[in-house]
Amino acid sequence: MKKVIAISSSGRKKNTYKLIESTRQLLKDAEIELEIVHLADLNIRDCRGCDACILTDKCPVKDEVTDVLNRMQEADGLILTSPVYMAGVSGQLKRFIDRTCRWYHRPALVGKPILLMTTTAGGYAKDVLTYLNKVSTFWGCRSCGEIFRTVRSWDVGVTEKELEAFIQAIHQQRPWKPDMNQVITFQVQKALAFYALPRDQSYWKEHRWLDAVYYEGSQVAWYQKLVGQSFFKLLSRGMKNQKKTSKD
Numbered sequence: 001m002k003k004v005i006a007i008s009s010s011g012r013k014k015n016t017y018k019l020i021e022s023t024r025q026l027l028k029d030a031e032i033e034l035e036i037v038h039l040a041d042l043n044i045r046d047c048r049g050c051d052a053c054i055l056t057d058k059c060p061v062k063d064e065v066t067d068v069l070n071r072m073q074e075a076d077g078l079i080l081t082s083p084v085y086m087a088g089v090s091g092q093l094k095r096f097i098d099r100t101c102r103w104y105h106r107p108a109l110v111g112k113p114i115l116l117m118t119t120t121a122g123g124y125a126k127d128v129l130t131y132l133n134k135v136s137t138f139w140g141c142r143s144c145g146e147i148f149r150t151v152r153s154w155d156v157g158v159t160e161k162e163l164e165a166f167i168q169a170i171h172q173q174r175p176w177k178p179d180m181n182q183v184i185t186f187q188v189q190k191a192l193a194f195y196a197l198p199r200d201q202s203y204w205k206e207h208r209w210l211d212a213v214y215y216e217g218s219q220v221a222w223y224q225k226l227v228g229q230s231f232f233k234l235l236s237r238g239m240k241n242q243k244k245t246s247k248d
């Protein structure tokens, strides 16, 4: 049996939680178990901004975040969700995401299928999904769909069709094809690994990503390779010059 971890980030277990729950039976039919992590039930504290996780891989804040991060790494797939709060994600989710900052530098969820969900009274679903997509791209995840519901559709559960790509990706039945934004983001992360932090450089080297246009196991189109490589060259030139100027 495969396992999916869903991150629930409302203060209550209502619209968004129900939307996550609506996937349970469909996932079970596909031999996938669903486990929901409701952040409000856990002790999760704010990032202190000390940079220790980026520089040393260790976080001085002692709470339940590490356990959630470990469970996400072990899972076969992820569902990341938030209600729309004031045109953005909930504070609970933002607090949690800030604690994953080192995964921007050293992606730890590479190739993990992820499904994004939000619920809203009326607006800003697209803004929230765009942000969740950005974050999951930083983590190295493989996007498998974006789902939203509004006041008109709160009671409509997730459909089989909306889950199809996610289930197939978990069972490795479809190729992983990143979009252009994801290829570009990878170049920025790679350039930082090359020129900014030695710890990132060894991590990227160890994973053989320094010479890649995208992560191993993905299929990148020829034009994405071309754009990705040219963009990386441009970035490198800028960063080398910056290094030189700061030495002078």
Ligand SMILES: Cc1cc2nc3c(=O)[nH]c(=O)nc-3n(C[C@H](O)[C@H](O)[C@H](O)COP(=O)(O)O)c2cc1C
Binding pocket: 010, 011, 012, 013, 014, 015, 016, 017, 083, 084, 085, 086, 087, 088, 119, 120, 121, 122, 123, 124
């Ligand atoms: C603090 C707060 C801020 C909200 N901000 C917005 C908003 O900016 N736009 C909107 O359309 N709905 C907004 N809503 C409505 C929620 O997005 C909507 O009710 C959502 O489905 C709640 O999800 P939940 O039941 O999982 O908590 C807000 C609700 C709350 C409590």
